[in-house]
Amino acid sequence: xxxxxxxxxxxxxxxxxxxxxxxxxxxxxxxxxxxxxxxxxxxxxxxxxxxxxxxxxxxxxxxxxxxxxxxxxxxxxxxxxxxxxxxxxxxxxxxxxxxxxxxxxxxxxxxxxxxxxxxxxxxxxxxxxxxxxxxxxxxxxxxxxxxxxxxxxxxxxxxxxxxxxxxxxxxxxxxxxxxxxxxxxxxxxxxxxxxxxxxxxxxxxxxxxxxxxxxxxxxxxxxxxxxxxxxxxxxxxxxxxxxxxxxxxxxxxxxxxxxxxxxxxxxxxxxxxxxxxxxxxxxxxxxxxxxxxxxxxxxxxxxxxxxxxxxxxxxxxxxxxxxxxxxxxxxxxxxxxxxxxxxxxxxxxxxxxxxxxxxxxxxxx
Amino acid sequence: xxxxxxxxxxxxxxxxxxxxxxxxxxxxxxxxxxxxxxxxxxxxxxxxxxxxxxxxxxxxxxxxxxxxxxxxxxxxxxxxxxxxxxxxxxxxxxxxxxxxxxxxxxxxxxxxxxxxxxxxxxxxxxxxxxxxxxxxxxxxxxxxxxxxxxxxxxxxxxxxxxxxxxxxxxxxxxxxxxxxxxxxxxxxxxxxxxxxxxxxxxxxxxxxxxxxxxxxxxxxxxxxxxxxxxxxxxxxxxxxxxxxxxxxxxxxxxxxxxxxxxxxxxxxxxxxxxxxxxxxxxxxxxxxxxxxxxxxxxxxxxxxxxxxxxxxxxxxxxxxxxxxxxxxxxxxxxxxxxxxxxxxxxxxxxxxxxxxxxxxxxxxxxxxxxxxxxxxxxxxxxxxxxxxxxxxxxxxxxxxxxxxxxxxxxxxxxxxxxxxxxxxxxxxxxxxxxxxxxxxxxxxxxxxxxxxxxxxxxxxxxxxxxxxxxxxxxxxxxxxxxxxxxxxxxxxxxxxxxxxxxxxxxxxxxxxxxxxxxxxxxxxxxxxxxxxxxxxxxxxxxxxxxxxxxxxxxxxxxxxxxxxxxxxxxxxxxx
Numbered sequence: 001x002x003x004x005x006x007x008x009x010x011x012x013x014x015x016x017x018x019x020x021x022x023x024x025x026x027x028x029x030x031x032x033x034x035x036x037x038x039x040x041x042x043x044x045x046x047x048x049x050x051x052x053x054x055x056x057x058x059x060x061x062x063x064x065x066x067x068x069x070x071x072x073x074x075x076x077x078x079x080x081x082x083x084x085x086x087x088x089x090x091x092x093x094x095x096x097x098x099x100x101x102x103x104x105x106x107x108x109x110x111x112x113x114x115x116x117x118x119x120x121x122x123x124x125x126x127x128x129x130x131x132x133x134x135x136x137x138x139x140x141x142x143x144x145x146x147x148x149x150x151x152x153x154x155x156x157x158x159x160x161x162x163x164x165x166x167x168x169x170x171x172x173x174x175x176x177x178x179x180x181x182x183x184x185x186x187x188x189x190x191x192x193x194x195x196x197x198x199x200x201x202x203x204x205x206x207x208x209x210x211x212x213x214x215x216x217x218x219x220x221x222x223x224x225x226x227x228x229x230x231x232x233x234x235x236x237x238x239x240x241x242x243x244x245x246x247x248x249x250x251x252x253x254x255x256x257x258x259x260x261x262x263x264x265x266x267x268x269x270x271x272x273x274x275x276x277x278x279x280x281x282x283x284x285x286x287x288x289x290x291x292x293x294x295x296x297x298x299x300x301x302x303x304x305x306x307x308x309x310x311x312x313x314x315x316x317x318x319x320x321x322x323x324x325x326x327x328x329x330x331x332x333x334x335x336x337x338x339x340x341x342x343x344x345x346x347x348x349x350x351x352x353x354x355x356x357x358x359x360x361x362x363x364x365x
Numbered sequence: 366x367x368x369x370x371x372x373x374x375x376x377x378x379x380x381x382x383x384x385x386x387x388x389x390x391x392x393x394x395x396x397x398x399x400x401x402x403x404x405x406x407x408x409x410x411x412x413x414x415x416x417x418x419x420x421x422x423x424x425x426x427x428x429x430x431x432x433x434x435x436x437x438x439x440x441x442x443x444x445x446x447x448x449x450x451x452x453x454x455x456x457x458x459x460x461x462x463x464x465x466x467x468x469x470x471x472x473x474x475x476x477x478x479x480x481x482x483x484x485x486x487x488x489x490x491x492x493x494x495x496x497x498x499x500x501x502x503x504x505x506x507x508x509x510x511x512x513x514x515x516x517x518x519x520x521x522x523x524x525x526x527x528x529x530x531x532x533x534x535x536x537x538x539x540x541x542x543x544x545x546x547x548x549x550x551x552x553x554x555x556x557x558x559x560x561x562x563x564x565x566x567x568x569x570x571x572x573x574x575x576x577x578x579x580x581x582x583x584x585x586x587x588x589x590x591x592x593x594x595x596x597x598x599x600x601x602x603x604x605x606x607x608x609x610x611x612x613x614x615x616x617x618x619x620x621x622x623x624x625x626x627x628x629x630x631x632x633x634x635x636x637x638x639x640x641x642x643x644x645x646x647x648x649x650x651x652x653x654x655x656x657x658x659x660x661x662x663x664x665x666x667x668x669x670x671x672x673x674x675x676x677x678x679x680x681x682x683x684x685x686x687x688x689x690x691x692x693x694x695x696x697x698x699x700x701x702x703x704x705x706x707x708x709x710x711x712x713x714x715x716x717x718x719x720x721x722x723x724x725x726x727x728x729x730x731x732x733x734x735x736x737x738x739x740x741x742x743x744x745x746x747x748x749x750x751x752x753x754x755x756x757x758x759x760x761x762x763x764x765x766x767x768x769x770x771x772x773x774x775x776x777x778x779x780x781x782x783x784x785x786x787x788x789x790x791x792x793x794x795x796x797x798x799x800x801x802x803x804x805x806x807x808x809x810x811x812x813x814x815x816x817x818x819x820x821x822x823x824x825x826x827x828x829x830x831x832x833x834x835x836x837x838x839x840x841x842x843x844x845x846x847x848x849x850x851x852x853x854x855x856x857x858x859x860x861x862x863x864x865x866x867x868x869x870x871x872x873x874x875x876x877x878x879x880x881x882x883x884x885x886x887x888x889x890x891x892x893x894x895x896x897x898x899x900x901x902x903x904x905x906x907x908x909x910x911x912x913x914x915x916x917x918x919x920x921x922x923x924x925x926x927x928x929x930x931x932x933x934x935x936x937x938x939x940x
Contacts, residue, residue: 056832075754076835077384083836089829091848103837154837 005068007032007158007190008053013062015048015214022048023214026062032157033188035181037201040211041237046194047162049211053192054160055079067157081158082151086166088143090135096122096146097131103154121149124183141172148180152187159184161193165200177204198238202226210234232355235277240311242280242323246354248272254354257320261294261347265354277353280311280326284346285335292346298323299342303332312337314345387840391753398746399759402766404793406809409781410773416784417627430628440612444632447608450524450599451592451636454531458588459581461532462539465681468674470547471573473666475675483682484540486689487533489913491870491887494906495533496601497899498691499526501701508702522604530598533688535591539584546580547573550662565667579647586644593636594774597872597887601894609633610873613776617877623784630777641772689910696904712908715901720881721889725908728886731803732868732916739808739815739864744857747819748845752831771813775873782806783877798880806874811867815860822856823849855924862920866913 006029015023023045030036038046051057053064055076063072071079090099101118122128125145135143144164151159164180165173181204184191195201201208202222210217210225210233218230229235236243246256248268254261254276261276268274284292298316310332314323325345327337337343420426434440465484469477487495502509503521510521518525550573558568596610603611609629617626695701699708716722750763770778786797796802826849834844850857872887879888886909893902 054832054836056835075384075388076832077387077838077840079836081836083833085827085829085833087827087829089827089833091830091844091852092826093848093851102834103839105839150833151836156836160836 006030006065007034007067008192009063009065009068010049010053011063011065013049013052013064014060015045015052015057016060021214023052023059026216028209028216028219030190030192032190034206035184035191035193035204036207036209037205038192038194038209038211039198039201039237040196040217042196044211045214046196046209046211050160050162050192050194053158054081054083080156081160082154082156083160084144084147084151084162084164086163088135088147088167090143090147090150092135094134095131096127096133096135096138099135099146100131100149100153102150117153121153122146124152125149126179139172140168141176144168144176145179148183152189157190159189159191161191163194163196166195166197173200180204202238210237212237227351229277229353232275232277235353235355240280240324240326242276242278244276244278244319244321244323246274246276248274257316258318259296259316261349263349263352263354265352268354268356272356274354274356277355278323278347278349279351280324281309282348282351283325284348285325285327285331285343289344289346294347294349295344296323296347297342297344300337300339303337303339314343387842388755390840390842391749392756394745394749394753395756395759395763398749399763399766402763402809405805406766406769406778406812409778409785410769411781412784412788413627413630413777413781416624417631419624421622421624426624430624434625434628434632439607440609440629443607443609443612446524446606447593447610447633448636450527450531450595450606450608451589453524453528454535454592455585455588457528458532458535458539459543459585461681462536462584463543463577463581464674464677466540466543466547467573468678470544471550471662471664472671472674473664474671474678480678480682481544483685485537486685486910487535488537489866489870489917490534490689490692490910491597491872491890491906492530492534492595493597493601493872493887493890493894493902494692494910495530495688496526496598497695497890497894497903497906498688499530499602500899501691501695501903506702520604522602523606526602526604527599527606527608530602531592531595533685534595534598535588536685538591539588542584542587543577543580546577546583548661550576552660552662555662565670579650582647583644586640586647590637590640590774593640594633594776594873596776596876597891600891610774610776613780614876617780617783623780626780627784630774630780633774634772634777637774637777638772645768692903693907693910696900696907698900701900711898711900711904715893715898715904716889719889719893719896719898719901721884721892721905723882724884724889725886725905727800727883728869728909729912731800731807731885732865732912734800734804735807735868736861736865736916738804739811740857740861742808743812743815743860743864744819744850744853745845747816747823748849751820751823752845752849753841767816768813770809770811773810775810775871775875776877778806778810779874779877782874797878798883800883802878803875803883803885804868806878807868807871808864810871810874811864815863818856818860818863819853822853826852854927858920858924858927862917865916869909869913 008028008030010026010028013023013026014021026049038049040046048057052059055071055074055078059072063070065071066079091102094102097115097118100121101114104114104117118131119128122131125148127142127145127149130138130142130146135146138146148164161180165176168176177200193201193204202225205222207219207221208225209219212233218225218234220228225234226238229238232243235241244256246254246261248254248270249260250268250270252263252266254263254268254274256276263276289295296314296316296319298314298319300312301315301322302313304311307329309326309328311324311326314325316323327335331337335343417430418426418428420429465480468474469481474480499521501507503513503526504510505520507521513519513521516525521529554572555568558572563571594610595608596614599606599608599611600614609632613626613629613633616622616629696711697707697709698705699710716724746767750760750767782802785791786793786802788794796805830844830848831841834841870887872891875885876888876891879885884892886905890902890905893899893905
């Protein structure tokens with residue numbers, strides 16, 4: 001095995017169910033010790049891709065390499081991984097210890113060694129005294145940790161997590177997110193997690209693989225996919241975004257309604273119809289706005305109170321379409337933002353994305 | 366070779382070997398199951414088709430048997446009688462069962478558990494029991510014979526007795542389906558109707574009845590099929606009214622005319638298959654009717670309605686118990702209705718005289734074998750089919766074959782078995798006339814429902830167990846034994862009970878396959894009835910009911926003990 005070999009390498013993986021194409025020529029390399037999230041809406045193929053890596057589904061074509069070894073046609077048991085399912089799939093009639101030790105019994109280890117390993121794993125997931133209980137006696141979050149301990153018991157080189165947190169309450173989910181991430185860093189186990197929850201993906205992953213309709217839209221770190229979305233889908237799927245219909249005037253100048261914006265983007269020729277993707281937080285609302293470029297004046301028509309940050313709908317005659325911008329709670333109070341008042345904002349354009357109508361992105365400055 | 370490398374290589378070779386073994390076990394099980402269904406179900410039925418095109422000597426005769434059938438007035442009359450019998454039985458049974466099920470599911474009558482169990486009693490009895498009871502009550506020496514003219518009848522023999530006895534036998538099947546249909550309800554529909562000020566009557570006709578529509582169709586099809594393929598009831602209480610099932614018996618056993626038997630069998634298959642297909646289509650739609658978000662309906666007390674329904678349910682229950690009680694009582698009186706002193710001679714001397722003293726023991730042995738083997742084979746088969754990988758071409762073929770017995774009347778299967786196993790050239794010929802062939806035919810005859818029960822149980826457990834085991838390098842058959850079987854134990858016991866009770870009570874397939882040495886209790890009722898020993902016939906019927914009831918009760922007890930002892934995980938509360 002070469003030192004710089006990818007932990008998992010996918011080469012041209014396709015999957016069709018009858019005439020339905022679930023995955024289209026997927027190429028991806030996952031580095032050892034990395035936590036990668038497959039993120040996308042339901043039906044985008046992310047779970048199918050995970051199951052193909054696990055050998056639970058057979059790809060229609062393409063290769064899967066694990067640590068440089070071709071496992072494309074190996075049955076699940078011949079691949080090296082641990083897996084946690086959304087349902088946890090804990091054996092209900094076995095105790096927590098028996099569940100965690102399920103894969104160890106087969107490896108002809110001594111009873112004392114086995115017990116020691118099970119206890120070590122239960123301690124690792126923070127359930128040192130739960131061994132004698134049955135799964136039905138535990139909460140969802142605890143069952144999730146047991147499933148994780150069971151998957152890690154045989155010290156696999158790859159950990160697969162299939163929507164592991166989606167069956168849990170919001171609070172538990174947030175806590176477990178951090179715990180899983182910490183555990184993964186400590187054990188340095190290569191991990192692939194499937195999720196439809198963007199917050200989960202952005203907060204946990206080293207790299208996020210954004211998928212849609214069976215193709216990978218973008219691969220990158222959280223800030224890369226959020227701040228530098230490669231496609232309209234990625235920009236739209238992650239977070240909130242304003243989509244402004246505009247016409248390019250050439251030289252980084254764009255016209256939205258009657259407003260001319262200067263963007264650090266060039267590549268559109270004058271007259272091109274484009275869409276400008278601008279996030280609600282890309283705005284200046286405090287300080288000396290008058291000296292900034294790309295200013296707007298508008299009336300506040302609606303406030304969605306969301307807590308730390310609130311979304312405000314701004315209507316500006318000149319712009320010709322409503323614009324969502326965000327205020328922090330403090331700004332909302334300090335600047336006396338209320339429905340009906342007129343405010344000045346300056347758009348912050350350094351993270352703005354411009355796509356032409358076909359979805360192709362033009363070079364950014 | 367370094368010392369360190371050796372164990373590693375051995376380990377990987379061993380694991381490769383065990384993987385090959387696992388794949389072999391998965392595919393092997395599938396192949397065995399497909400082969401077994403093919404040999405013991407599909408080929409015998411195919412023989413039936415082939416034989417229907419041959420003359421008595423075995424030469425190809427084309428459709429001449431069918432022409433002869435159509436031109437024979439007595440057979441044509443039988444066809445009309447059969448359809449009439451099945452339709453009347455459906456018209457009597459389904460409305461009664463609907464009201465009964467409605468009372469249980471949608472009213473606030475007391476003692477629901479008791480009524481539900483009483484309604485299931487006919488399942489424990491051979492269908493002949495009701496026929497015998499009605500002869501005791503309304504027959505030539507019947508205690509209630511004087512009541513017949515009230516209903517414009519001269520005699521109970523013939524269509525009236527057949528329909529009454531068959532309705533008794535079919536009642537629990539219709540009640541079960543309709544109870545299930547009425548259990549599926551969405552309380553929110555009723556709440557919406559209430560908020561719009563809808564009358565009870567209008568709610569019944571616009572919500573309840575349409576909701577139970579598929580259940581009503583399904584129950585009708587099941588009862589109709591039972592009627593079409595029933596053999597025992599018309600034989601005992603049919604008098605001069607011939608039906609197809611009895612004709613088959615006469616053609617095959619009486620005249621040894623296998624070709625004509627096969628033709629009549631195929632004719633019998635038509636309505637059964639049609640009913641099965643309709644039922645199948647209907648059940649699919651029923652599943653789509655309810656969403657996961659539906660809120661179950663909780664009936665509210667309504668004194669007038671509840672009193673009326675309680676009276677109805679009570680009356681039906683008394684009737685059902687009377688039918689069983691009459692047979693039991695008849696079996697212990699010396700000479701009905703003239704000498705009512707109590708005696709056990711019908712059980713002792715009566716059986717001996719007819720030469721069937723071994724029939725009960727045979728039945729018990731066969732039913733036990735069917736229960737144990739049937740539960741094991743059916744559950745393992747369903748598991749291999751649903752949860753293993755590989756041999757994917759065979760799987761749809763197995764699924765189709767597994768559903769086939771539901772559409773095939775027992776008599777038709779029985780003739781297929783004679784044709785196939787009695788052929789001297791068949792290497793399996795040695796099975797003919799043995800207990801083994803009785804067990805086999807019974808397992809096949811009742812395979813579909815058992816298979817569905819097993820599949821349902823398997824689909825209720827987490828579908829990723831096998832995936833998890835594979836990732837932990839534990840072969841699937843270990844997980845089957847350590848997890849799946851313990852988790853599904855209640856369903857496995859259910860399947861065993863179903864096979865046992867049906868093996869005790871069935872006549873249809875085995876009536877062609879028993880030998881003097883392997884005669885069965887339910888079949889001996891026919892023999893006793895033909896010999897005029899109605900007291901002993903009632904005795905044997907009573908014995909069967911009692912045995913089924915005792916075994917059912919024992920299995921329930923065993924189930925609750927097992928659940929308490931080995932399945933403490935099941936009912937533990939979260940903490």
